[in-house]
Amino acid sequence: MNQENQERALHLLETVFGYPAFRGHQAEIVDHVSNGGDALVLMPTGGGKSLCYQIPALLRDGVGVVVSPLIALMQDQVDALEEVGVRAAFLNSTQTYEEANRIERLVRTGQIDLVYVAPERLMTERCLNLFQDSKIALFAIDEAHCVSQWGHDFRPEYIRLSVLHEQFPDVPRIALTATADPQTRAEIVHRLQLGDAAQFVSSFDRPNIRYQIVEKANGRKQLLDFITTEHTGDCGIVYCLSRKKVEETAEFLNENGIRALAYHAGMDHAKRAANQARFLREENIVMCATIAFGMGIDKPDVRFVCHLDLPKSIEGYYQETGRAGRDGGPASAWMAYGLQDVVLQRRMIDESEADETFKRVLGNKLDAMLGLCETLSCRRVRLLDYFGEQSGPCGNCDTCLIPPVSFDGTVPVQKLLSAVYRVDQRFAAGHVIEVLRGVETDRIKTWHHDSLSVFGIGADRSEHEWRAILRQMIALGLLTVDHEQYSSLKLTDAARPVLKGGQKVQLRQYQKPVKQKTPRASKGYVESDLSPQQEKIFDRLRTWRMGTAREHNVAAYIIFNDATLREIAKARPTALDDLRGISGVGEKKLASYGDQIVELIREFE
Template structure:
């Protein structure tokens, strides 16, 4: 690694060394090479283009998909003394002209721009009058047409290669399976780029997926037990459910705000700003609250509805624990979620190929939900990475039992067949359990041979059986029959007794092992003065309010922890704390040394 790169890393960003593949990526891009970088959220992707941007002459142009993300990144760069600006719709004409003048004058190190603006003739002409240092395409998975975050304007970014063939390009994403990687390379014309694939593992995140049974109460129990005062994100599929869930959480005494695309822009912006600047706030959101979130201390991400794919799940859960501290990814999931997602796919206006791919992606996610093995191993395998049991997911901490469900499957599949493949799981369960009711009598289902053959088991048992039959591909949802379950060809050998069906069952015992045994947390609190840490957080909050920026833009939690542990008593000692570059020492050093020195042991 060049001395120049290490000098920039230390003096500007306050870090003594690069992590993982960062050094190789920086060297390659700084030397003029193209790169595709796959690195998990919180893994340090931004440094991979920020350091080369400061090493190369000219202005680096960063394509960023969301306005809020741009603004936070520019604020963070400015704190470090880097000359950064953005061009987006929040600027008035005079502000746009001022940024353009700075660009033409060569007084910008980094320019963040949305893909929509970059593709305009005006912006491309402006860039042709300078020599860009490099182009960084963030959230590059947005180019994938089958992806969860597809942005049509990303397809036009191949123009960068055509218009500026000698300028290095670096595409970055945290979410891409092997097929998506190939699509990124093809659509962005990165055929000669080096591909850097870091591990997709986020060992600080604990994955938990529970059977849905009054999901709101389950969520409340999870938050109160595990994260009573922490910041978190709760994802729901519909705007109505977002509003209702946020209101319900507030009624339970929690600080919660809704966020979705149906709200006016000013309210959305205000809620996002509060989330980024306040501690312990929960945002209930649709996926509209997504890529623009750069808050490092989100301690949990919860899903009350099933996402559409493993990519979507990984992207959303990746917003937890960006600072490396212990975090939770929690989801409640049930058969109704599968029915709903199948309906979305079947009713989609996309092509047959789109529906087929969407269905396979949903099947892969169902496999993750229903696996009896380590969640992390299953998740990593989807992205083409081999893993070992993590000891930090629900299945590792409390291994589910597997049982021979062949007879139960035959009963359930027979109920689907005997009732004409026209009914949903609720009615089928009533038939199996021999329940009396007007609908049962109306269809004479109390006269069927399957009526009452499952009365020995409760409703929860049968819901689990039907859900897993769908996940295993033995039954499917037919939306032409209003969500009825129908048999697939794979059900035949089961009904004939030619195939054994194994299913997962969560033990009924109380699982104390699932309580917070947070030994996996990489952030140690040993030797940290709790009182001093609280005082440092209060100082940071005041500073953030004064500057109208998120608190983590001033200093990250991990930096405050080290300050409270090492208690530096001069500026030289402060410079040895990770996260303190020269500009931050100059700007905040005296105040912090005074605060620490004046704080009693």
């Protein structure tokens, strides 16, 4: 970046967005794109992706066009930009004909800095003609992983976005995503014709997130214990696989004193939109949702993300857990996982209408997810390795904090494999475990399985222990589940050397689920280095922010996020100039809110 451009970019960063310096690759990306170059940007949630296209759009002549699948969130994205003084708007199906015409006039006449548009809208002849008739600064393709047919969030309309390269060859394009393994990255480059684009890959590590995966016993009760012990009063997201489970979980949490809302694609549109708006604009709400919820959620103070069902892939898990702790404060990613999760995900793959190649890809992604769940080493190391990034033990995940006990599981594995073989590979997990444990049920007697040599050879272990062993065997590929034959267990080719004693198997020791006894921070996010007086100022600022957000009809974090309020509480500004330099306070916000903040601080003099 030449000196003049560098100074202009920094000036915009400081005066408009209120940040003192660029982070990571931001400066390089801004330089490259503002000089007309194409870019592929991989940056974790909360890493500052938006600035990578917003500042180049302001530096270049014309209108920046942001392609986003998030129609429901475009209003909040525009609100946030308008709060800092950027002229922004969106074009989508929620607008009247007259309103769309008004925005189109602003685009044509260059009276706007950024316009958000859904890919479906972009592909219409009317929209493409609008951009042909206008001066376009750049195209930003947000959530670019949606182009991947192998990915967790495929959007068919994204594949057609190669039209931007064909119809606007001189306009720079920047594709951005927080989630892409090497295969998805290659597909983004291919589909969007970004072969000559510079690639900027930031670390995928989110060190502020604590990863924890527990044995599922009573998932809903375990979830309640986790929230009440570690995150009372915090904002969070709970993901469930089915719509019914979403609604039941929200109801359960409400019955137990936790403000919870439901969100899934089967709900009435107005109700779903209202719940999303409440989650974004109110504090201390837990959203129970299917994966239909969350992409593009910019709420910075989500303190936990929980999974009551196993995600289909590490990409999906990373994307979903990444919605926690966007402000850099401590956050949790918690999951309850059991044998039934593995069986269900395998069945969903087997019963899907996809071709065999696609099923194989889905199976490999699920295997990687199971490997993360069953790992005996640091979860963060395993997670980052999936994205091609090397790291050392983090010291902030459950396997680092309480290392799991491993043991030579060869003998119990051989017992279980033998039992599956002796019942002719025709029975499901529950029956096989009953045979191993020597449980004399009517069904076992009917099949004469009580006379088998394997009957009762596993009586020294509980049902829970055998289920944990069985789950790991499926994860290791020693057993598979045949869903066409009543979920019966089948031996794989990999089981042969284990049965014959030629290969040892190391397993994780079963740990009985226990309720954590020592609460972590229980009142929202608490900054440990705030003095008691600063805590009072911080709480007062949060109250003021909530009232101001209601007046402006925007989400509270759009006014200021918690990190900025904490800095203000520490600085205790008594004049407008004292607010300059505080991260998140640009000139527009200084003019809009500076006097109110200074007056509020003076109450504590």
